[in-house]
Amino acid sequence: MDMSEEVLQQASPGLIPGSGTARAAKPTRLSPSFISWLQAGPMMLVFLAFFLIPLVFVVIVSFWDYNEYQLLPAFSGRGYTDTFEGCIAQLPDLCTIGKTYLKTLKLCFLVWAITLFIGFWVAYFLAFHVKSKTWQMGLSLLCTIPFWTSNVIRMIAWIPLLGRNGLVNSGLVKTGLINHPLEWLLFSEFSVVLALVHLFTFFMVVPIFNSMIRIDKSLIEAAYDAGATGVQTLVNVIIPLAKPGIVIGSIFVITIVMGDFITIGVMGGQQIAAAGKIIETRVNALQFPAAAANAVILLAITFLIITMMSRIVDIKKEL
Amino acid sequence: MSETTRTKGVSRRTLLKGTASLAGLAAGSGAITGFPYVKSAETKVLRYLGTAVNEGDDISKQCLKDTGIKIEYITATTDDVTKRVMTQPNSFDVLDTEYFSLKKIVPSGNILALDARKIKQFDNITPVFTKGETPGGKKIGGQGTAPWKVLYLEGKDSKKFATSATEFVTLIPTVYNADTLGIRPDLIKRPISSWSELLNPEFKGKASILNIPSIGIMDAAMVVEATGKYKYADKGNMTKEEIDLTMKVMTEAKKAGQFRAFWKDFNESVNLMASGETVIQSMWSPAVTKVRSMGIACTFQPLKEGYRSWASGFCVSKGVSGAKLEWAYEFVNWFLSGYAGAYLNRQGYYSAVLSTAKAHMEPYEWAYWMEGKPAEKDIKAPDGSLLEKAGAVRDGGSYEDRMGGVACWNAVMDENDYMVRKWNEFIAA
Numbered sequence: 001m002d003m004s005e006e007v008l009q010q011a012s013p014g015l016i017p018g019s020g021t022a023r024a025a026k027p028t029r030l031s032p033s034f035i036s037w038l039q040a041g042p043m044m045l046v047f048l049a050f051f052l053i054p055l056v057f058v059v060i061v062s063f064w065d066y067n068e069y070q071l072l073p074a075f076s077g078r079g080y081t082d083t084f085e086g087c088i089a090q091l092p093d094l095c096t097i098g099k100t101y102l103k104t105l106k107l108c109f110l111v112w113a114i115t116l117f118i119g120f121w122v123a124y125f126l127a128f129h130v131k132s133k134t135w136q137m138g139l140s141l142l143c144t145i146p147f148w149t150s151n152v153i154r155m156i157a158w159i160p161l162l163g164r165n166g167l168v169n170s171g172l173v174k175t176g177l178i179n180h181p182l183e184w185l186l187f188s189e190f191s192v193v194l195a196l197v198h199l200f201t202f203f204m205v206v207p208i209f210n211s212m213i214r215i216d217k218s219l220i221e222a223a224y225d226a227g228a229t230g231v232q233t234l235v236n237v238i239i240p241l242a243k244p245g246i247v248i249g250s251i252f253v254i255t256i257v258m259g260d261f262i263t264i265g266v267m268g269g270q271q272i273a274a275a276g277k278i279i280e281t282r283v284n285a286l287q288f289p290a291a292a293a294n295a296v297i298l299l300a301i302t303f304l305i306i307t308m309m310s311r312i313v314d315i316k317k318e319l
Numbered sequence: 320m321s322e323t324t325r326t327k328g329v330s331r332r333t334l335l336k337g338t339a340s341l342a343g344l345a346a347g348s349g350a351i352t353g354f355p356y357v358k359s360a361e362t363k364v365l366r367y368l369g370t371a372v373n374e375g376d377d378i379s380k381q382c383l384k385d386t387g388i389k390i391e392y393i394t395a396t397t398d399d400v401t402k403r404v405m406t407q408p409n410s411f412d413v414l415d416t417e418y419f420s421l422k423k424i425v426p427s428g429n430i431l432a433l434d435a436r437k438i439k440q441f442d443n444i445t446p447v448f449t450k451g452e453t454p455g456g457k458k459i460g461g462q463g464t465a466p467w468k469v470l471y472l473e474g475k476d477s478k479k480f481a482t483s484a485t486e487f488v489t490l491i492p493t494v495y496n497a498d499t500l501g502i503r504p505d506l507i508k509r510p511i512s513s514w515s516e517l518l519n520p521e522f523k524g525k526a527s528i529l530n531i532p533s534i535g536i537m538d539a540a541m542v543v544e545a546t547g548k549y550k551y552a553d554k555g556n557m558t559k560e561e562i563d564l565t566m567k568v569m570t571e572a573k574k575a576g577q578f579r580a581f582w583k584d585f586n587e588s589v590n591l592m593a594s595g596e597t598v599i600q601s602m603w604s605p606a607v608t609k610v611r612s613m614g615i616a617c618t619f620q621p622l623k624e625g626y627r628s629w630a631s632g633f634c635v636s637k638g639v640s641g642a643k644l645e646w647a648y649e650f651v652n653w654f655l656s657g658y659a660g661a662y663l664n665r666q667g668y669y670s671a672v673l674s675t676a677k678a679h680m681e682p683y684e685w686a687y688w689m690e691g692k693p694a695e696k697d698i699k700a701p702d703g704s705l706l707e708k709a710g711a712v713r714d715g716g717s718y719e720d721r722m723g724g725v726a727c728w729n730a731v732m733d734e735n736d737y738m739v740r741k742w743n744e745f746i747a748a
Binding site: 068069070082085096099100103156159160163164165166183186187265266268269270271272273277278281282283284285286287 | 398399401402405422423424426427524530531532533573578579580581582583586587590594595596731735736739740742743744746747748
């Protein structure tokens with residue numbers, strides 16, 4: 001599969017009219033639509049084999065029954081009914097799944113809003129204030145530093161910083177700002193959001209930067225010449241033109257945070273529910289259909305959010 | 320979660336390379352349940368699936384030296400080991416797993432019981448496994464999935480556990496231990512003697528419990544019983560009402576801010592304790608050792624209600640037969656012959672055959688680890704690092720005292736499905 005992709009990539013320049021290679025000189029008998037299919041084919045096959053087919057399996061299995069040690073391939077809604085257990089009986093209190101999703105969505109929103117804010121300004125700085133290409137590259141690479149360490153190490157590293165006896169707390173106590181260490185710095189929603197923002201701002205920076213760098217500088221000059229203030233230029237020129245980047249970055253961040261359970265688990269002291277955590281617990285208990293049902297629910301909700309976002313901006317058109 | 324798969328040797332990798340794309344496609348579509356393997360005439364290779372507990376490099380090296388059998392470790396967490404047995408029974412030869420998972424594994428028919436008559440040391444296996452008592456005759460608590468309840472099968476291909484001894488053994492015992500709460504004596508500054516202290520408001524925001532439902536619920540039950548709120552008929556097999564009650568007590572404590580964090584990973588438990596984020600928590604023996612080796616006071620505190628115990632052993636995949644099965648017997652026999660047992664004892668675990676392990680240990684080591692006597696000399700770990708200075712006494716004392724004080728065993732309950740749901744609710748509360 002890798003081979004064919006390479007071959008296609010090598011062949012494709014030859015298919016562009018007038019590129020002057022030996023291939024273009026030969027009369028070609030392949031129809032343009034066939035060539036398009038050929039080019040898109042490998043990706044489609046990968047997508048089919050590694051995404052669509054497994055996804056279909058997940059949906060099928062989510063409607064199976066199970067016992068302690070095996071899947072029972074008979075139709076059953078048990079995975080779903082178990083998941084929504086108590087949702088009507090416990091009203092007006094929220095059931096487990098309701099609470100879990102409310103929490104997940106809250107974390108997701110906070111992380112999205114903060115990464116968007118930080119990511120936008122970092123991208124703005126890189127695109128408009130850093131003139132040299134080399135510096136732009138160098139500074140973007142700096143944003144990847146959080147990814148250089150393993151997940152577990154990264155998490156554990158927060159303890160000496162934010163912990164009860166950590167740097168921040170001992171610093172604050174010494175300066176006399178507080179008398180007792182702040183407990184909410186670690187193993188709290190605060191620390192979860194902090195860790196997620198620290199990790200995923202990069203996913204906002206890259207697409208927004210990519211959109212901004214392609215904004216025609218003469219548009220900004222024109223706005224300036226027409227008497228627009230800095231804020232007006234930002235709101236009426238830059239933000240609308242950076243929209244595709246904003247939406248793509250948002251999709252990255254939202255999908256990752258919705259499914260995350262490792263960061264939320266470690267930084268939340270395993271005391272904060274996450275949609276992904278439910279799936280993990282179920283899988284570990286060998287309750288695959290229930291896990292699959294939860295995965296389908298998570299997928300549906302994430303898909304809904306993404307659909308709403310792409311309603312706001314038509315990415316295909318903008319690209 | 321540490322899901323590391325270590326493989327040694329290249330035969331499988333080379334084979335896979337040739338068919339990588341095909342295998343990848345098939346694996347992706349779920350068509351493959353295990354890796355193919357090459358039968359080699361020259362080297363005796365066994366793929367060994369288990370948790371990191373028994374999988375020392377020294378053990379595999381010594382085994383190769385003594386028997387010519389090359390062990391390829393496949394390391395996974397307890398949950399992942401079980402998952403792999405269910406879904407990829409052909410991906411391993413020898414299985415090292417815990418007794419409580421047998422309730423899931425045996426009905427699946429994916430493992431082969433071993434023949435007790437082919438295990439040379441079988442009659443010397445500690446009575447902890449066979450009779451439920453210590454060598455000194457102390458009766459051991461049998462709540463939960465105690466090994467002697469699931470040690471034998473009725474027949475070779477039977478899926479039923481036999482009530483009396485047969486020659487078909489589900490798991491040949493290897494290693495076990497008695498777990499309890501770990502504490503920071505330097506921060507607590509008073510004696511701790513009961514599981515109920517975990518919920519003592521004195522330690523608000525400084526307690527922790529493990530977030531592995533099947534083990535966490537047992538610790539929770541020990542706590543609930545210690546507070547005097549309820550007495551279980553069998554902590555390891557609760558009714559739905561009992562699960563509700565247990566989770567209610569724990570949820571109230573959680574909402575009141577009793578717990579600093581839950582832990583799931585060995586290193587997490589070490590870090591929580593070492594950093595002083597927690598001062599009392601469920602813990603495993605090697606984690607306590609690790610905290611202590613950092614120069615921080617940490618005690619594996621014996622408690623009056625007793626220990627929660629676990630045990631593991633060997634069986635083979637149902638796909639193993641012929642010469643390979645003979646190697647598996649050879650390996651298991653080697654494992655019980657002393658070197659490995661001594662190695663495990665020196666880590667603070669217990670070996671299944673005590674006599675052979677004793678022969679491989681120095682008398683002062685045996686006195687410290689097994690007899691609860693003060694160390695005559697410095698106590699060293701298998702890798703040579705210093706564990707305890709001369710004069711130290713093991714927490715909990717002797718083998719008799721520790722194993723004799725076991726109250727319950729890690730378990731899979733009949734209401735496991737319900738318990739897991741309630742556990743999720745507890746985390747979300």
